[in-house]
Amino acid sequence: MKKRNTLLLSMTQTSIIEINCLNNKPAMKLFALLPMLLGFLAIGQSNAAVGTTHLLCYYDGDSFIREGLSKLTLNDLEPAMQFCTHLIYGYAGINPSSNKLVSTNEKRDLDLGSSLFRSVTGLKKKYPALKVLLSVGGDRDAPEEENSKYLTLLESSNARIPFINSAHSLVKTYGFDGLDLAWQFPKNKPKKVHGGIGSFWKGFKKIFTGNHIVDEKSEEHKEEFTALVRELKNAFRPDGYILGLSVLPNVNSSLFYDVPALINNVDYVNLHAYDFQTPVRNPEVADFTAPIYELNERNPEFNVNYQVQYWLNNHAPASKINVGVATYGRAWKITKDSGLTGLPPVAETDNVGPAGLQTQIAGFYSWPEVCAKLPNQANQHLKGADGPLRKVGDPTKRFGSYAYRSADDKGENGLWVSYEDPDTAALKAAYVKSKGLGGIALVDLSYDDFRGGCTGNEKYPILRAIKYKL
Structure with missing residues (x-):
């Protein structure tokens, strides 16, 4: 032989x-x-990479109590669970008197023991691979001036103890798999978009005025937040609970997050890299809200790539970083002085656009609300405020889509919207893959087209586009 x-x-x-x-x-x-x-x-390597890519889906409990077409019930939510690896339910908040973690809507979540908490975590019975986390803060916890209760809690080790104990208790009692810290730190001051001369003058002024101080005690708060994360992780470790961070829009990571000290005590970091420009923060100039890469003559940090690179450069593993993708658009009123081309940045805007029919929030449109304003058979012959917007895509695949309607002869009905759609969301998923990042954090399921009204009955088109690309 x-x-x-x-x-x-x-x-x-x-x-x-x-x-x-x-x-x-x-x-x-x-x-x-x-x-x-x-x-x-x-x-084999390709399949392994796909298996480790995460899709974290936010579900704002307030959508459960909305009225009309924007109401997202658990029955509406369930079809999305086949695509999500994690469901992040929000939002819990801080009781400033006791420093305990509590529901921000106790009537909704805890009424008579019929808890939406339990209903949400109960989805794991049908989807056993799903991880369900409770999120705290998220800019939804009735912020006081400069979010003082979130900073005050950090400043006292005694205040952190009841917060940690109550967080552990809530997670355990209602069957969550962990906690998402969407901590409400002070926001960056809005910055204007300048041309060449404007940029020169702005730099010249800084010599005399210095930068705007967001938080005079930011270094102390950074150390204290690191301590809170370490103590929380120690409390969660025996039960194997997940602890994640969500860096909210326009929060300066360099001010409040000690990346090397934090990163080993968290399981993921969701970078909410959108809303860099909004009609509330920037009422006089409309611009892309969430570009992937830096635009000419713009602030270099107002893009996804800058935010990701900051964490990578500070030794965060790529596998722990998830890019936040919004499922909505921001809308500005544009005037006769804004011009006719719609090319951003659009000057001489007049604050927020009118509220959408479903969400009823001025200057804010869910994806189905944006979709309904784009040219279609229902609006092709309409005029004025009901007339369709002109859609402008992004052949560079770097900045995003926008749509607009120039102001009429009376200076009325002008509208400019920067938004996320299935195509642009897929581009961000492709960016995540190219960088070897952990995945995508979708904010929020309730603003995707969960009824399938705009895409031929296909529900959650943005979520699906991301999942297929990942």
């Missing part, structure tokens, strides 16, 4: 290929099989 040499190559965690090489021509047979082996290896 001829002697055999056996070569074992592990292709994935569950499959092994065995190659038997006879002594007469082992090298020739091995090299003949090499292209096939490399192909199997590539497939």
Whole structure:
């Protein structure tokens, strides 16, 4: 009998290929099989990468008590769970008297023991791989001036103890898998978009005026937040609970997050890299709200790539970073002085656009509300405030889409909207893949087209586009 040499190559965690090489021509047979082996290896690595990509889906409990078409019930929510790896339910808040973590709507969540908390975590019975987390803050906890209760809690180790104990208790009692810290730190001061001369003058002024101080005690709060995260993780570790961070829009990471000290005590970081420009923060100039890359003559930090690179450069593992993608648009009123082209940045805007029919929030449109304003059979002959917007795509795949309607001869009915749609969301998922990042954090399921009204009955089109690209 001829002697055999056996070569074992592990292709994935569950499959092994065995190659038997006879002594007469082992090298020739091995090299003949090499292209096939490399192909199997590539497939195995690709599948492993897909298996570790996360899609974290936010669900704002306030959507459960909305009226009309924007009301998202648990029955409406369930079809999304086949795509989400994590469901982040919000939002809990802080009781400033006791420093305990509490529901921000106790009537909604805890009334008579019929808890929406339990209903949400109960989704794991049908989707056992799903992780459900409770989020605290998220800019929804009735912020006081400069979010003082969130900063005050950090400043006292005694105040942190009841917060940590109550957080652990809420997570355990209602069957959550962990906690998402969407801490309400002070926001950056809005910055204007300048042209060449404006940029020069702005830099010249800084020599005399300095930068706006967001938080005079930011270094102390950074250290104290690091301590809170460390103490929370220690409390969660015996039960294996997840602890994640959500960096909210326009919060300066360099001021409040000690990345090297934090990163080993958190399971993920969601960078909410959108709303860089909004009609509330920037009422006089309309611009892209969430570009992937830096635009000309803009602030270099107002884009997804800058935010991601900051965390990477400060030694955060790429696998822990998730890019936040919004499912809505921001709308400005534009005037006769705004011009006719719609090309951003659009000057001489007049604050927020009118509220949408479903969400009823001035200057804010869910994706189905945006979709309904784009050209379609229902609005093609309408005029004035009901007339369709002109959609402008992004052939560069770097900045995003926008749509607009120039002001009429009376200076009325002008509207400019920067928004996320399935195509732009897929581009951000492709960016995540190219960078080897952890995944996407979708904010919020209730603003996606969960009824399928705008896309031929296909529910959650933005969520689906991200999932397929990942």
